Amino acid sequence: MNVLLSPQPPVFPHHHENPRLSPQRSLSPFHNMTSRKRKADEDGDETMSPRSSPTISARALARPAKKVRSNEVIGRPLALPRLLETLDTSQLRTVLERICESHPAIGHEVVTQAPRPSVSSALEVLEGYEEKLKSAIPYGETSPEYTYYRIKEPLVALIDALSDFTPQFLPPNETQPTKSFEFLDKATDIIHRLPNWEPQAYRHHKESAYEEISKAWALVINEVGKRASGLNLHTQGWDQVLSRHNEQSGGRLSSAINTMSTSVSWMGSNTNSGSGGSSDSNSILNQLMSGTYGAPVRVGPW
Secondary structure (H helix, E strand, O other), rough: OOOHHHOOOOEEEEEEEEOOOOOOOOOOHHHHHHHHHOOHHHHHHHHHHHHHHHHHHOOOOOOOOEEEEEEOOOOOOHHHHHHHHOOOHHHHHHHHHHHHHOOOHHHHHHHHHHHOOHHHHHHHOOOOOOHHHHHHOOOOOOOOOHHHHHHHHHHHHHHHHHHHOOOOHHHOOOHHHHHHHHHHHHHHHHHHHOOOOOOOOOOHHHHHHHHHHHHHHHHHHHHHHHHHOOHHHHHHHHHHHHHHHHHOOOOOOOOHHHHHHHHHHHHHHHHHHHHHHHOOOOHHHHHHHOOOOOOOOOOOOO
């Protein structure tokens, strides 16, 4: 009895529990069947999709490959055109000379393809050497020995350049006598401006330059004399130009003067005969100028 009558503590529902539980919905008996049917339909659609079709999968579409542009920044040398833009004339010439020395075929190609140097371009190079010579001259009073050894290197460079450029404008390489005389005229002026040394031992550079340029004058004069019998030498005034150079050089162009006298000897005799006040109307020069040279000569009284 005590057991039956023992008081039991009341049990209160937890405040989180819902005291009113909704009754569980009963599932339709067709639920499982519908789910299985939908799953079967989905499986059927997947097996019949174009992606899984053997006909279409055999003809895979070839897509063009996209060009991948690298965003990576890395150091690299300049391309040839850009590199050449950074070189000045001296650097470019040095590089070209080394390439031509290593590959003679390329050097020959450069010689044959390069344009012929003009008189003005050659003289510009020579004047550049002359400016270097002037810049090397010491200031103030110095001994001839010190001055000579101070300017010897640019002096020899100028003489060598004259020796190398002069044959370019001589026959048969140069076929236009006017260009030959124009170059020789200016080149001789450069030789006139070379220093005059007091010791004879230091004068051999200038003496040798006069000797070489005199031979060059003689060669061109001979060639012109063969073509026009010396007429162009006189009418264009080159005989007077050479005479002035010979006088300024102290008679060091005597070989060229002798060649000129031989080529225009008939004009020299004409000049001497004209010293009395009148020129010979029957001279070869006057006949050439009047157009009567080669006309038949009358013989007899008629």
